[in-house]
Amino acid sequence: MFKIFAFIILLFVVILLAVYINHRIRLDKEQELLVPLGEMISVDGNNMSVYKEGSGDKTLVFLSGGGTCSPILDFKSLYSLLSDEYQIVVVEKFGYGYSDVVDRDRDIDSILDDTRKSLEMAGIKGPYVLCPHSMSGLEALYWANKYPDEVTAIIGLDMAVPQYYENMKINIPLMKVASFVANIGSHKINTRYFGK
Known part of the structure; x- marks a missing residue:
């Protein structure tokens, strides 16, 4: 059971690493297209x-x-x-x-x-x-x-307005997860990566 769990974790880490590397390559290619408008x-x-x-x-x-x-x-x-x-x-x-x-x-x-x-x-x-x-x-x-x-x-x-934020409960852990997802590029995954 431990070997299966370790394999799944390793597979997950490899997939995240591949997504991150792909994201960085795409960002580098897109950089030359980013000409400030202002x-x-x-x-x-x-x-x-x-x-x-x-x-x-x-x-x-x-x-x-x-x-x-x-x-x-x-x-x-x-x-x-x-x-x-x-x-x-x-x-x-x-x-x-x-x-x-x-x-x-x-x-x-x-x-x-x-x-x-x-x-x-x-x-x-x-x-x-x-x-x-x-x-x-x-x-x-x-x-x-x-x-x-x-x-x-x-x-x-x-x-x-200020009253809106008085009772607002900001979910900091969720914000950190969203930031992590954006930084590694996994938010860009869609069917084009899988040939569909």
């Missing part, structure tokens, strides 16, 4: 992607929620309809879209500071109309309270 702004020595489009007297700043892979593309169907009348800006926070992944604390103060610095470095002056999606609603509300002269309005896109 301007890469240096914020504290790291690159942050800021996309600008359109013109107008008001500047709409789109802020993405958690888990948005590419905010520039995610919001495109909306902001492309508005860019004739407004200046559109999409800020890709660190770890999102084309922005660098950074290994440092990501509390609301540091996230807001990075966003404000990226806008300043890109030459985008306020005041802004903030368009936060999901958990970026917290950042937008905090921004409006801390720097009221910089924010003229907030247009929430399925925006979260």
Whole structure:
């Protein structure tokens, strides 16, 4: 019985290793296709992607929620309809879209500071109309309270508010498993790998 169990574990590890190696090879091949859509702004020595489009007297700043892979593309169907009348800006926070992944604390103060610095470095002056999606609603509300002269309005896109998070139970172990799955590439497994 022990030999069967050990064999199954070994087989599982070999499969995970093969998936991981395949994932890394594909990521290397895809790297040359990844051309930033926005301007890469240096914020504290790291690159942050800021996309600008359109013109107008008001500047709409789109802020993405958690888990948005590419905010520039995610919001495109909306902001492309508005860019004739407004200046559109999409800020890709660190770890999102084309922005660098950074290994440092990501509390609301540091996230807001990075966003404000990226806008300043890109030459985008306020005041802004903030368009936060999901958990970026917290950042937008905090921004409006801390720097009221910089924010003229907030247009929430399925925006979260602080009361939502008060009773929310975040499953940290599940989040770590999801992160592991994404990092090894097993989320990309589908029938094309098996010749179907």
